[in-house]
Amino acid sequence: MKTIIDKAASRGYFDHGWLKTHHTFSFADYYNPKRVHFGALRVLNDDWVAPSNGFDTHPHKNMEVVSIPLRGQLRHGDSVENVQTIVPGEIQVMSTGRGIYHSEYNGSDEEPVEFLQIWIFPKKENTPPEYNNYDIRPLLKENELALFISPDGETKASILQDAWFSMGTLDAGRVIEYKMHRKDTGVYIFIIEGEVEIAGEPLHRRDGMGIYDTAFVNIKIQKRATILLMEVPMI
Numbered sequence: 001m002k003t004i005i006d007k008a009a010s011r012g013y014f015d016h017g018w019l020k021t022h023h024t025f026s027f028a029d030y031y032n033p034k035r036v037h038f039g040a041l042r043v044l045n046d047d048w049v050a051p052s053n054g055f056d057t058h059p060h061k062n063m064e065v066v067s068i069p070l071r072g073q074l075r076h077g078d079s080v081e082n083v084q085t086i087v088p089g090e091i092q093v094m095s096t097g098r099g100i101y102h103s104e105y106n107g108s109d110e111e112p113v114e115f116l117q118i119w120i121f122p123k124k125e126n127t128p129p130e131y132n133n134y135d136i137r138p139l140l141k142e143n144e145l146a147l148f149i150s151p152d153g154e155t156k157a158s159i160l161q162d163a164w165f166s167m168g169t170l171d172a173g174r175v176i177e178y179k180m181h182r183k184d185t186g187v188y189i190f191i192i193e194g195e196v197e198i199a200g201e202p203l204h205r206r207d208g209m210g211i212y213d214t215a216f217v218n219i220k221i222q223k224r225a226t227i228l229l230m231e232v233p234m235i
Helices: none
Strands: 002-006 012-015 019-023 041-049 054-060 064-071 074-078 083-086 090-095 100-106 113-120 130-135 146-149 164-170 175-179 185-198 201-203 208-212 216-233
Touching: 002 201, 041 185, 064 074, 074 090, 074 130, 083 090, 083 130, 090 146, 113 216, 164 175, 201 208
Parallel strands: none
Antiparallel strands: 002 208, 012 019, 019 041, 041 113, 054 100, 064 090, 064 113, 074 083, 074 100, 090 130, 146 164, 164 216, 175 216, 185 201, 185 208, 185 216
């Protein structure tokens, strides 16, 4: 088993007033040559946006984008005429393909929105752009990891890459075994809340750990935790 550990405090951080953002991997003005991507996982941004603020219309191309609200309302608009607002328990999945313009705003004028924005390299470029959102709340059960993105039809949501996303909230004392779907993949585990131990390493809120060259991973829950797992090809 090979591991990469990214502690929360080591991430790139910028405070723009209306936006407070942490970058696990190199992004915008944050560049760390040792932290550019983990396999096909290119971006993991942890964003806080003030009420009635957001990202104006901007372009994307040849990237799979997954947005996961953690708190508040996230409003999306794009050049293929989608306007949607999603809340925790829902996700946004966008294949930018040959090009799309979109905006992301806080859908509330009273409360901030917190969300994760994740970019994945696609396995095929210049495809028609596509946008979907999904309600994953029926999948989320206490003390279980819920698979909510997969490439083989096991879930409604998929991206243009052989990727598997799972999430769950688990009580202290639980031990979860995660099995890799393929030999050439790795899994990046992001601790949204709580404390866990993986391969003898304690991980806390907003810490991340990439794991590859193994068939499975054991996750010990030390304090009630919400965790996100992103399994991707190690390109």
